[in-house]
Amino acid sequence: MLSAIKAESRKLLTVRSTYGIIIVSLLIVALFAGFGEGFHDTAAALRSPQLLMGESSSAIVFVGLILAFAGLLLTGNEYRYSTIMYTLSSTNRRNKILFAKFLVISIFAIITSIIVAFFSPLCTIVGVHLHGGTIGPQSFDYWSVIWRCVFCGWGYAMLAFILVAILRNQIGAIVTFLLVPLIGENIITAIWKSSGKYLPFTAVQSIAEPNGLGNHTTSVHAMTVVLVYVVVGLLASAVLFARRDAN
Numbered sequence: 006m007l008s009a010i011k012a013e014s015r016k017l018l019t020v021r022s023t024y025g026i027i028i029v030s031l032l033i034v035a036l037f038a039g040f041g042e043g044f045h046d047t048a049a050a051l052r053s054p055q056l057l058m059g060e061s062s063s064a065i066v067f068v069g070l071i072l073a074f075a076g077l078l079l080t081g082n083e084y085r086y087s088t089i090m091y092t093l094s095s096t097n098r099r100n101k102i103l104f105a106k107f108l109v110i111s112i113f114a115i116i117t118s119i120i121v122a123f124f125s126p127l128c129t130i131v132g133v134h135l136h137g138g139t140i141g142p143q144s145f146d147y148w149s150v151i152w153r154c155v156f157c158g159w160g161y162a163m164l165a166f167i168l169v170a171i172l173r174n175q176i177g178a179i180v181t182f183l184l185v186p187l188i189g190e191n192i193i194t195a196i197w198k199s200s201g202k203y204l205p206f207t208a209v210q211s212i213a214e215p216n217g218l219g220n221h222t223t224s225v226h227a228m229t230v231v232l233v234y235v236v237v238g239l240l241a242s243a244v245l246f247a248r249r250d251a252n
Contacts, residue, residue: 009096009105016079017109023075027117030068032123038064039128056125058141058150062213064125065118065154069213070186072117072158073165076110077182080166081175099247103170107239110162118158122150153213153224160209160231167238171245186210202226205234 017023038060083089093099126145133140169178186206194201201207209231211223 006101009061011081012092012095013102013105013109014061017075017113020078020082026071026075030071030121031124032115033068033071034064034125035082035128037067038125039132055144056140057129057145060125060129061122061150061154062228064121065076065157066213069158069161069209070182072114072121073161073182074179075113075117076106076162077165077169077178079110080106081169081178084169084173085175086179098217100243103243103246104243107163107166108169110166111159114162115155119151119154121158122154123224156231157209157213160205160212161234163235164205164209165239167235167242170242171238203230205231206223208234 083092092102096102106190131142165178168181169175172178172181190201190204190207193204194207202211208227211227212231
């Protein structure tokens with residue numbers, strides 16, 4: 006099991022796409038939080054006591070989708086380049102590989118989400134000072150920011166991982182991962198407004214959104230919805246991963 010985890014870690018950390026995704030995500034955060042928000046925010050916005058908390062939440066909701074591609078590509082590349090057969094032949098049980106991928110992707114999502122959670126408000130502070138502005142007194146609940154951002158980033162990563170594990174096609178998983186939250190769920194919510202809170206990506210986003218920071222009931226409901234999708238998706242992935250042909 007340990008050898009499988011080490012192998013998946015090497016796959017994730019030795020490809021340029023992983024670092025490219027991280028760099029692009031940080032650049033986007035710096036652009037929007039530092040220049041777009043911090044440098045150009047109005048005096049009224051800078052006086053908001055939850056300004057920095059909101060920056061953390063907004064950042065992970067957006068770039069969490071981008072960071073999730075690192076985990077998606079970890080499995081998708083193996084199907085794309087037909088190296089999955091070598092991976093499966095290295096262990097006596099296929100689900101060991103699936104669990105190793107799950108663990109490695111989870112750790113990656115947790116670490117990068119924490120980085121984004123603090124990098125975004127830092128960029129805002131720098132942008133404000135470069136513009137000569139002053140931020141009002143802030144109420145920054147570190148624990149709330151960390152667990153919400155981590156859960157949001159982890160939720161995105163798990164949904165991406167489940168999609169590629171079930172579809173076994175990199176392009177199909179990427180297209181689905183982009184279309185479902187950006188178009189599919191918006192259409193469903195527009196038609197059946199009350200159903201939005203039961204959709205996976207909407208639930209993930211509602212955990213980290215600034216307007217839900219103090220709503221404990223909403224957070225518990227959203228977490229439950231996400232965990233149900235993840236657990237069911239992982240079980241389905243495990244069954245299909247163990248029974249289907251390598252390709």
